[in-house]
Amino acid sequence: MEARTDVNRLPGENSPYWIQYPLDIRQQFRLLCKHGERVRLWYGPSDSIVSVVLEVRDNGDLVFDVGPDARTNQRLLAAPNVLFTSMMDGVELKCALGPLREVMHEGLPAFASALPTRLHRLQRRDCHRMPIPVGHAVHGEIPSSPQAGPRPSDRSAQRIPIKLIDISLGGVAFELPSGTSHTWERGLRLPECRLQLDDMGVVSVDLEVRHIADIHTRSGTVRRKVGCRFTRLSAGAENLIQRYITRLELNRRNVG
Known part of the structure; x- marks a missing residue:
């Protein structure tokens, strides 16, 4: 289980690992969707759900799977800010999503958010060649x-x-x-x-x-x-x- 004290803090503005080009950000989420990678959606000091990216829509919106507990899902929807974290090939992905909204995906409830304006992508292996x-x-x-x-x-x-x-x-x-x-x-x-x-x-x-x-x-x-x-x-x-x-x-x- 990830420690909220670590993931709650987004890196500073001067970090060289921020991706700020929308096409690059969209491609990262498409890869998460394609490979079914697990992601976490954080909505409180120690509260999160495990989810997956179901779709990256043509307008850039991200669609996430809902959790199994209805009350937890409602808390997530009520949160003014949601933090996204994931790992892909040993690379940590992190960004702020803002509030989520409820949508339908293939006839089932899902969460959606706008594409983030930036995504932090940190390679844990120092100076990976x-x-x-x-x-x-x-x-x-x-x-x-x-x-x-x-x-x-x-x-x-x-x-x-x-x-x-x-x-x-x-x-x-x-x-x-x-x-x-x-x-x-x-x-x-x-x-x-x-x-x-x-x-x-x-x-x-x-x-x-x-x-x-x-x-x-x-x-x-x-x-x-x-x-x-x-x-x-x-x-x-x-x-x-x-x-x-x-x-x-x-x-x-x-x-x-």
């Missing part, structure tokens, strides 16, 4: 000569293209281009890197090399994978990366 699927145009540019220590960045330095392998809020991994002459090792700095996230935009970040590994392919060739952490990540870049990771996860679930 998402692999970049084949066909996604995710690439970037890094300095051709990494720095051995924290020195001022040189915006005019020559750059080389890279292909990203995975991405998280903590960093990225990329395939080292063939023909790179520089000796790569842990601790090297990559200032002013640019990452193109499909059609979502470009972010500028500073990276630090954390590990290097050789990948042996079936053809017998050896590719070098470089894993890096972000040492500079603006709030805007963090929000864009979070939205991109959310898109990747939604696409993965839709395919599955």
